[in-house]
Amino acid sequence: xxxxxxxxxxxxxxxxxxxxxxxxxxxxxxxxxxxxxxxxxxxxxxxxxxxxxxxxxxxxxxxxxxxxxxxxxxxxxxxxxxxxxxxxxxxxxxxxxxxxxxxxxxxxxxxxxxxxxxxxxxxxxxxxxxxxxxxxxxxxxxxxxxxxxxxxxxxxxxxxxxxxxxxxxxxxxxxxxxxxxxxxxxxxxxxxxxxxxxxxxxxxxxxxxxxxxxxxxxxxxxxxxxxxxxxxxxxxxxxxxxxxxxxxxxxxxxxxxxxxxxxxxxxxxxxxxxxxxxxxxxxxxxxxx
Amino acid sequence: xxxxxxxxxxxxxxxxxxxxxxxxxxxxxxxxxxxxxxxxxxxxxxxxxxxxxxxxxxxxxxxxxxxxxxxxxxxxxxxxxxxxxxxxxxxxxxxxxxxxxxxxxxxxxxxxxxxxxxxxxxxxxxxxxxxxxxxxxxxxxxxxxxxxxxxxxxxxxxxxxxxxxxxxxxxxxxx
Numbered sequence: 001x002x003x004x005x006x007x008x009x010x011x012x013x014x015x016x017x018x019x020x021x022x023x024x025x026x027x028x029x030x031x032x033x034x035x036x037x038x039x040x041x042x043x044x045x046x047x048x049x050x051x052x053x054x055x056x057x058x059x060x061x062x063x064x065x066x067x068x069x070x071x072x073x074x075x076x077x078x079x080x081x082x083x084x085x086x087x088x089x090x091x092x093x094x095x096x097x098x099x100x101x102x103x104x105x106x107x108x109x110x111x112x113x114x115x116x117x118x119x120x121x122x123x124x125x126x127x128x129x130x131x132x133x134x135x136x137x138x139x140x141x142x143x144x145x146x147x148x149x150x151x152x153x154x155x156x157x158x159x160x161x162x163x164x165x166x167x168x169x170x171x172x173x174x175x176x177x178x179x180x181x182x183x184x185x186x187x188x189x190x191x192x193x194x195x196x197x198x199x200x201x202x203x204x205x206x207x208x209x210x211x212x213x214x215x216x217x218x219x220x221x222x223x224x225x226x227x228x229x230x231x232x233x234x235x236x237x238x239x240x241x242x243x244x245x246x247x248x249x250x251x252x253x254x255x256x257x258x259x260x261x262x263x264x265x266x267x268x269x270x271x272x273x274x275x276x277x278x279x280x281x282x283x284x285x286x287x288x289x
Numbered sequence: 290x291x292x293x294x295x296x297x298x299x300x301x302x303x304x305x306x307x308x309x310x311x312x313x314x315x316x317x318x319x320x321x322x323x324x325x326x327x328x329x330x331x332x333x334x335x336x337x338x339x340x341x342x343x344x345x346x347x348x349x350x351x352x353x354x355x356x357x358x359x360x361x362x363x364x365x366x367x368x369x370x371x372x373x374x375x376x377x378x379x380x381x382x383x384x385x386x387x388x389x390x391x392x393x394x395x396x397x398x399x400x401x402x403x404x405x406x407x408x409x410x411x412x413x414x415x416x417x418x419x420x421x422x423x424x425x426x427x428x429x430x431x432x433x434x435x436x437x438x439x440x441x442x443x444x445x446x447x448x449x450x451x452x453x454x455x456x457x458x459x460x461x462x463x464x
Contacts, residue, residue: 089344092342092343092344095343096342096343127416127417130416131385131415131416134385134453136383136385136416136417137348137383137384137385137416137453137454137455138348138385138453138455139342139343139345139348139455140342201383201455
């Protein structure tokens with residue numbers, strides 16, 4: 001067991017063999033392993049988590065993660081997807097963090113869909129953000145408050161953050177109860193409210209080429225984006241100027257991405273988008289007509 | 290290609306690879322009980338700290354305050370390595386901004402002098418980890434110092450700019 005008292009929460013909704021593989025590699029790293037099955041049975045019995053729950057119907061990863069968070073007994077928590085894998089540096093990262101007090105630790109990941117010089121890599125945008133913030137190297141680096149809005153411009157993947165459990169509970173930070181984009185609130189509100197943020201260049205997660213990934217869902221389901229963005233946009237609107245300056249283009253880029261890359265369209269999408277931009281004109285000005 | 294394990298047992302960098310060392314001011318001398326050592330310009334005006342995270346050799350924070358002549362990271366190698374067909378070095382590193390390293394094989398000669406044979410490739414690195422590999426073929430070096438009392442690998446780090454540098458691994462190769 002590593003020196004960090006940390007729980008693993010996995011929201012699962014299908015691929016049992018991938019989940020078993022993940023849980024096998026989690027042994028010895030986590031003090032508590034919680035699997036929340038999203039409406040369907042996932043575990044094959046080959047690996048046994050400490051706690052397994054099943055939502056009575058499919059409610060999305062956000063609801064599953066929130067339920068898992070409520071049951072965490074450890075000081076820290078890592079949310080992970082069943083179809084991803086721990087990075088080679090995760091054990092060393094957890095050892096680095098032992099004895100440190102922090103609210104969030106952000107770490108690097110590698111993506112099987114991207115290759116650079118024959119190796120997995122992060123996407124170009126994420127690499128640029130790490131470099132711009134001066135956090136591209138260093139096994140463990142405290143993140144100054146002025147750099148946190150920059151760090152928030154990274155993709156909102158929950159599996160590249162370790163959170164202090166009590167911090168999330170005290171600040172009432174949870175995942176959006178949506179099918180997709182549920183990770184936006186903990187990502188932005190976590191970094192906004194955190195007192196102690198650490199960054200690590202260690203690769204703690206490997207994103208696999210999965211089938212039926214939520215991030216690959218296309219079409220009207222993407223209208224969830226606005227339900228996830230709206231509560232965050234309301235809070236950021238009252239935050240300091242650097243947060244607003246970073247959030248507006250980030251949100252606009254995400255809306256564009258959903259339309260261009262995930263075919264978000266149709267009457268529901270258009271209606272939700274119209275309501276959202278009426279409420280948040282600062283983001284609306286960033287959207288190309 | 291062989292790893293000269295017989296010549297490097299115990300691993301001269303094992304202490305740094307396996308252990309952790311807290312933030313330490315950079316001064317001339319051995320690094321964390323390993324054979325690695327810093328040799329900075331004693332008159333240089335700089336501020337630097339290093340530490341060794343788990344699984345990595347070291348991370349360096351360097352700030353240039355004035356004139357600095359050099360900053361070297363030294364690793365002794367067996368003197369008979371020069372008798373081989375070639376000698377190589379492989380290192381994995383990263384820096385928070387683009388920097389350039391020069392690497393050389395330094396021979397300490399019986400006449401008390403020394404001679405540096407530089408690797409041809411410069412170690413250019415930025416925010417992304419890179420693997421730097423280079424070899425020296427003594428047969429192609431004019432005036433190769435075949436007779437040496439001692440040899441060491443020297444990494445000359447930049448001294449005129451501020452930077453953070455992480456040395457993830459360093460291996461020597463010979464054949």
